[in-house]
Amino acid sequence: MTDKRCVYQEQITTYLDGELERETAAQFKKHIESCPQCSQELKEWEGVFDLLKLPEEEPGPGFTKSVLNALHRQKGETADLKQNPLILHDPWNIKNLTLVLSAIFLLAFSITSWLLTGAEQLLLIHHISRFVGIFVDTVFSLLPAPLAAWLYQVGNYLSLFADAVLTGLQQKLLLLLSWGETFFMLIRLLPPTAWVFMLVTGFIACLILGRLLENKTA
Amino acid sequence: MSKTDEELIVLSQQGDETAFAELVERYQNKVYTLAVHLLADREEGRDVAQEVFIRVYHALPRFRTDADFLPWLYTITANIARDRWRRRKREKGTIRVSLDEINAELADHRFSPESVLVKKDVSLMVEKAIASLPWDYRIPIVLRHSHELSYEEIAEIMKIPLNTVKTRIRRGRLLLKDILAPMLEQRRDS
Numbered sequence: 001m002t003d004k005r006c007v008y009q010e011q012i013t014t015y016l017d018g019e020l021e022r023e024t025a026a027q028f029k030k031h032i033e034s035c036p037q038c039s040q041e042l043k044e045w046e047g048v049f050d051l052l053k054l055p056e057e058e059p060g061p062g063f064t065k066s067v068l069n070a071l072h073r074q075k076g077e078t079a080d081l082k083q084n085p086l087i088l089h090d091p092w093n094i095k096n097l098t099l100v101l102s103a104i105f106l107l108a109f110s111i112t113s114w115l116l117t118g119a120e121q122l123l124l125i126h127h128i129s130r131f132v133g134i135f136v137d138t139v140f141s142l143l144p145a146p147l148a149a150w151l152y153q154v155g156n157y158l159s160l161f162a163d164a165v166l167t168g169l170q171q172k173l174l175l176l177l178s179w180g181e182t183f184f185m186l187i188r189l190l191p192p193t194a195w196v197f198m199l200v201t202g203f204i205a206c207l208i209l210g211r212l213l214e215n216k217t218a
Numbered sequence: 219m220s221k222t223d224e225e226l227i228v229l230s231q232q233g234d235e236t237a238f239a240e241l242v243e244r245y246q247n248k249v250y251t252l253a254v255h256l257l258a259d260r261e262e263g264r265d266v267a268q269e270v271f272i273r274v275y276h277a278l279p280r281f282r283t284d285a286d287f288l289p290w291l292y293t294i295t296a297n298i299a300r301d302r303w304r305r306r307k308r309e310k311g312t313i314r315v316s317l318d319e320i321n322a323e324l325a326d327h328r329f330s331p332e333s334v335l336v337k338k339d340v341s342l343m344v345e346k347a348i349a350s351l352p353w354d355y356r357i358p359i360v361l362r363h364s365h366e367l368s369y370e371e372i373a374e375i376m377k378i379p380l381n382t383v384k385t386r387i388r389r390g391r392l393l394l395k396d397i398l399a400p401m402l403e404q405r406r407d408s
Contacts (some may be wrong), residue, residue: 052363059250
């Protein structure tokens with residue numbers, strides 16, 4: 001008895017696959033007749049191959065109809081998307097919406113900064129605060145004296161607190177304003193045509209990028 | 219006279235739904251069978267087959283009519299089934315069917331009054347055994363044995379070298395031989 005594995009055993013599955021060349025297959029067949037070890041192994045592999053021949057399955061009735069129905073549903077959804085361009089699950093519309101919101105924010109930020117740095121706005125704030133002061137004094141003069149005194153006291157505390165908060169905020173605001181000033185200085189350095197050119201090229205680049213991303217995800 | 223695949227594809231590309239329905243009718247069994255054998259789940263196999271034909275419908279305008287349709291269908295089916303398998307694995311954790319589980323089922327049948335496995339049960343257990351293989355071995359094994367494709371065709375469908383296909387099939391078969399050994403033994407005894 002020998003433990004040595006027969007070299008022909010390596011060829012059994014290739015033989016069953018029909019991938020052995022004619023001559024080699026003939027030699028293999030001849031060997032099988034005389035080698036009980038390979039013959040036994042061949043039988044086992046034939047059993048495995050037989051088990052692995054699984055029958056063809058059918059998806060059941062109405063399969064084609066279900067595929068067509070699913071396609072129709074998809075087409076309906078696509079039509080809805082075309083009719084309502086602001087539906088948020090379309091990535092292209094999300095990009096556009098983001099672009100518009102960014103533009104609005106930038107515009108609002110610029111106008112606010114511009115106005116805050118202007119002297120006219122400070123004068124306006126001064127007038128408003130004076131008007132509010134006169135209004136409050138008039139209302140307090142109409143109230144009973146103890147209540148007015150108490151309200152003045154509370155008002156004083158509140159104004160002290162507000163002063164402290166505003167002083168802190170003012171410092172932060174001044175920092176932001178200095179950034180704003182730098183930003184506007186840069187804007188003023190370039191001629192309007194350069195800005196228009198940059199905006200247009202930026203927008204076109206955004207469109208191209210959007211299309212590329214759309215194709216990639218499709 | 220029925221139309222050829224090429225004619226049906228051209229008509230479908232032009233938006234003819236009847237032609238596309240005929241294509242689906244013609245290939246639904248092959249696609250469904252592959253999906254079921256890869257996933258060992260009939261319900262999921264049906265979902266996969268449906269998704270395959272929907273994807274095919276959308277991709278048909280880009281399909282070259284001189285190319286073979288069936289290998290293309292097999293590639294799409296294998297890709298979608300692989301995605302499903304991965305998703306299922308993520309959701310449910312590892313779902314490899316263990317050798318013990320299959321052997322336990324076999325033992326149940328061994329002592330059942332009928333004592334012999336009916337053909338349908340055998341197929342189901344073989345499906346489970348195939349589903350216990352690593353994914354890379356499963357596709358070539360199924361394409362080779364259930365669909366009787368050549369190594370070259372499998373290499374083209376899986377877009378891998380021929381030698382890799384041979385190696386995967388050989389390893390997959392060795393694993394399956396071990397898994398199916400009790401079943402083979404029982405068959406011999408009966």
